[in-house]
Amino acid sequence: MPDTCTDPYLRCAFNGAAQTALGVAGSALLAHSPQGCEYLVNNAFASQECDYMETMTLCTKLCVDEIVHGGEDLLARTIREAKDLPISALFVISACGPEIVGDDIVGVCEDMQPEVKFRLVPVPCAGFRGSQYDGIDIALDEIVKRCTKNTKEKIPDSVCLIAPHANANPTWIADLDWVQRILSQMGVRVVATLTHRTPLAEIENAASAETSLVVSHDAGQKAADYLSATWGTEQVCTGIPLPIGMTNTQRWLTTLGERFDAQKAAESMVAEGERMVMATCRRKWPMARFLYRTPAAIVADATVGIPLVRFVCEDMEMTPELVALYTSQRTVRTLLERELKELGLTPKVVYGTDVYTTRKSLAEVRPRVVFGSTIERHASEGLGVSYIVEVVKMMRQFRMINREYFGYTGILNLFECVQNEWTMGWRSKERSYKAKW
Amino acid sequence: MKNDSIVFHGNLQQLLANVETGEMIPKLQASHAPMCKFFTAYYVISGIRHVVPLVHGPTGCPLYMSDFVRTRECCEIRGVPLEPTACTALDESHVIYGGEGKLLEAVKEAYAKYHPDLIVILSCCCSGIIGDDVESIAREAEKLVGCRVLALRSEGFGGDFRSGYEDAFRLILDLMEPPKKTMKGTINILGARWGPTPTEFNWDMDEIERLLGNVGIKINAIIAGGCTVEQITRAREVELNASWCYDWGQKLGDLMQERYGIPYSRTGQPYGPEATKEWILGVATPLGMEKKALAVIGREMRDVEPDLAYLKKALSGKTAIIEISEFPGPIRALSLARMAEEFGAHPVVINVHPYTIKERMPSIKFLVETGVNPEIILTKGLFKLGSFRSSKETEDELEEIVRTYDDAIFFGNAGRFPPCPVVNLTLMNPVFQPQYGFRGITNIAALVRQALENKDLPRSRLFKGMLYGTRTK
Structure with a gap:
């Protein structure tokens, strides 16, 4: 069937750009858009866990007049309205409408810069430019090019973390925390995180990082390539899955340890982590062990989905028979194919899946367990799936405390997802009677 | 009442007049962004069973609908099966060369994939600006598939949130066939x-x-x-x-x-x-x-006699401060004002945003015509940059205004901390639903009882700090 009508999992580029801009601390975001796009900004705001007492989002609320006559004057007026905000940067992000009619947000920002105390950072990123992951790449490109200062001096054993927010774990911030923690334990300094609660000053210094580390398989590679080409920043942990599960975590930590001459620290983390996971499981008894070689499907972004293949197959001993990923870049394909070959798996693979394709694939493969989201819970209705383990957004279970999937506690968090779904699956729904009291 | 923070004090009719003349419309462009036309149009169309809302635009527009309306609201809360949120996923090449060809194919594909009873093409900013003729495509496509295909111009820039649902209802009118009989009663x-x-x-x-x-x-x-x-x-x-x-x-x-x-x-x-x-x-x-x-x-x-008697006794002689907020919304708040008056209270509606008056003009006019004309107070915080809903300024102003009344009772939601009993009428607490009808009277009586009987219990320092911070005024 042709692919002209899709039911997508991913939001648009405008949303990805907003997610990226809102990861800069002490800034505000001005959406040069009609008022509806503000809701994409709100979603990004929530994803970056912004605090509305610290971060303000504004909108030019474009109407027919601005589409017909142009909205540059209105943009300038709105920037003036915001001139007293106590911020270091105002990111101006343009949506589909103003880009099609040709509003020059870069020009307006240049003209308005002398009137305001904060830095104006234009990010032309209409929704039609691609998916939210494309938007993250576009915004990272603009931000790094516009804000990073030229420096030849590198800080020894330092790193710039890239695209932590391109991750479908609904509480991805815990994954980033874990990465920052283990880097600290290895004596590696994080110069800048692109982006999450990142002060503008950190972004200005990003070029002084000796290395870069992309913490997503879905976005961020372009920024790493730019840092490498322009500032000679060496990328580390390339070509291996992110640290979800025992083997992936061991491999990732070992690679980092080797690069930063911290092998001993890495070995100790692996030993202690594996001991902790096994001891905890010995006490808590994960029910995942009863699902030995049960046919499973993984429907997720590449960041969670690719490492999950080994975790599901090796650590939990299920058999992945369907892997459906939201994205389809060459790097994603190469990495997944390498993993499948190493593991000796031949599941059905779908790149750039949408909800319809997922349902059709589930109907074809008939897995008994699906690792995915609430969408798959409903999309697999009537297909004989016993357990829907919700691990990527959107998820039915709310988390007040952020939970990582990366590292050793991440393994336990994923076991917990399986355990709760397993328990819920046993709950009596139909065969009941009323008690007398 | 003398209070520096008050920018309007009059009745609903006077406020309506000020809004109509443009006097009370806030000039800050950056402030208060409600839903766009596309959203409300989609809300309406998604309420029809076995419909494919085919969004002719990039993937951002349908995704909010897909997550919020389809999966959370419909599947999770309303027991509705997963229905499609289809999209033509316009990209840069379509913006340059047009997306009509893709749209026609998408309608055929949507019919083949989902076998719907109806397909509604919803245009977005992109397709609207590049001039894709969605109506003609709908007419053409209808000849090729086995269901009705309608088109709705719902570009986000094309109108306020009211115009979206009005146009969607107008479109639904096209589906109505001449009557073959009259269904009595x-x-x-x-x-x-x-x-x-x-x-x-x-x-x-x-x-x-x-x-x-x-x-x-x-x-x-x-x-x-x-x-x-x-x-x-x-x-x-x-x-x-x-x-x-x-x-x-x-x-x-x-x-x-x-x-x-x-x-x-x-x-x-x-x-x-x-x-x-x-x-x-x-x-x-x-x-x-x-x-x-x-x-x-x-x-x-x-x-409901006991509840009615209680409400009369509890509210008689009190000043009912009613705040228009997200939950309940402005029309509900005005209905509440009428109800409070019926039980002997004097209603004062606080901070109904002029935007909401403008957007709901026909309904507000109707309410005024039917005699709903409560006292209205608008404060400065309402017109500050950004969203007014949870601002520290409007909270401080509300607390100050409540202090000027001897026997006030607040009707709104528990996100406010006025120094008086708080009747929590949020629609986000389903325990005391419905609010309409006779069962509503029982529920509202229970909420008023909670407010009055527990008025001296401590309020949450935690929630107040969460909403408004810990700095003092």
Whole structure:
């Protein structure tokens, strides 16, 4: 069937750009858009866990007049309205409408810069430019090019973390925390995180990082390539899955340890982590062990989905028979194919899946367990799936405390997802009677 | 009242006049961004069963709908199966060369994939600006598939949130076929969206259905609250149209009356005994079922007698400070003002945003015509940069205003901390739903009782700090 009508999992580029801009601390975001796009900004705001007492989002609320006559004057007026905000940067992000009619947000920002105390950072990123992951790449490109200062001096054993927010774990911030923690334990300094609660000053210094580390398989590679080409920043942990599960975590930590001459620290983390996971499981008894070689499907972004293949197959001993990923870049394909070959798996693979394709694939493969989201819970209705383990957004279970999937506690968090779904699956729904009291 | 933070103090009619002349419309572009036309159009269309809303635009526009409306609201809360949120996923090349060809293919593909009863093409900013002729494509596509294909121009820049649902209801009108018969004692309920009511809690619509059922009035379709295309096609066979919310149903009701001569019962929301009586009689009387309705009303009134007596005793002589916020919204708050007055309180509505007046002008005018004209206070915080809803300024101003009244009671939600009893009327606490009708009277009495009996209990320092920070004024 042709692919002209899709039911997508991913939001648009405008949303990805907003997610990226809102990861800069002490800034505000001005959406040069009609008022509806503000809701994409709100979603990004929530994803970056912004605090509305610290971060303000504004909108030019474009109407027919601005589409017909142009909205540059209105943009300038709105920037003036915001001139007293106590911020270091105002990111101006343009949506589909103003880009099609040709509003020059870069020009307006240049003209308005002398009137305001904060830095104006234009990010032309209409929704039609691609998916939210494309938007993250576009915004990272603009931000790094516009804000990073030229420096030849590198800080020894330092790193710039890239695209932590391109991750479908609904509480991805815990994954980033874990990465920052283990880097600290290895004596590696994080110069800048692109982006999450990142002060503008950190972004200005990003070029002084000796290395870069992309913490997503879905976005961020372009920024790493730019840092490498322009500032000679060496990328580390390339070509291996992110640290979800025992083997992936061991491999990732070992690679980092080797690069930063911290092998001993890495070995100790692996030993202690594996001991902790096994001891905890010995006490808590994960029910995942009863699902030995049960046919499973993984429907997720590449960041969670690719490492999950080994975790599901090796650590939990299920058999992945369907892997459906939201994205389809060459790097994603190469990495997944390498993993499948190493593991000796031949599941059905779908790149750039949408909800319809997922349902059709589930109907074809008939897995008994699906690792995915609430969408798959409903999309697999009537297909004989016993357990829907919700691990990527959107998820039915709310988390007040952020939970990582990366590292050793991440393994336990994923076991917990399986355990709760397993328990819920046993709950009596139909065969009941009323008690007398 | 002397208070530096007050920028308007008058009644609803005076505020309406100020808004109409443009005097009270805030000039800050960056402030207060409600939904766009596309959103509200989608809300309405998604309330029809087995429909494919085919969004002709990039993937950002349908995704909010997909996550929020389809998966969370419909599947998780309303027990609706997963329905598609299809999209043509326009990219840069379509923006340059046009997307009509892709749209035509997408309609055919949508029909082949989902076998829907109806396809509605919703245009977005992109397709609107590049000039894709969605109506012509819909006409062309309809010849190629086995269901109706309609097009709705719903570009986000093309109107306010009201225009989206009005245009969507107007489009639904096109599905209605000439009547083959008249369904006696049967009505349509107009103005719904998203789908049926939640499965686990009773809602306002459930109370309306219960009361109508007791009178013996049948409902053909709740448009568009989970109705089928077939129910819509038969919509002209009813004797009367009604709405549970004047604001949402008014446009379609007026159109059906103008075009097809089907009377539309114009009543406000059934909050409190008088408005509920009016609502039921407004439907039953034109159907010749007044006697039965009066009997039902009498029986229901007897059932809630203790609650009515309590509300009269509890509210008499008090000043009811009513705040318009997200939950409840402005029309509900005005209905509450009427109810508070009925129970002997003096209603003062605080901070109804002029934007919401502008957007709901026909409904507000109707309410004023029916005698709803409460005292209104607007404060400076309402007009500050950014969102006014949870601002420290409006909270401080509210607290200050409440202090000037001797015997105030606050009707709003528990996100406010005025120095008086707080009646938590948020629709986000389903435990005390419905608020409409006679069951609503019982629930509101319970909420007022909670507010008064627990007024001296400590409020949450945690929640207040969360909402407004810990700095003092």
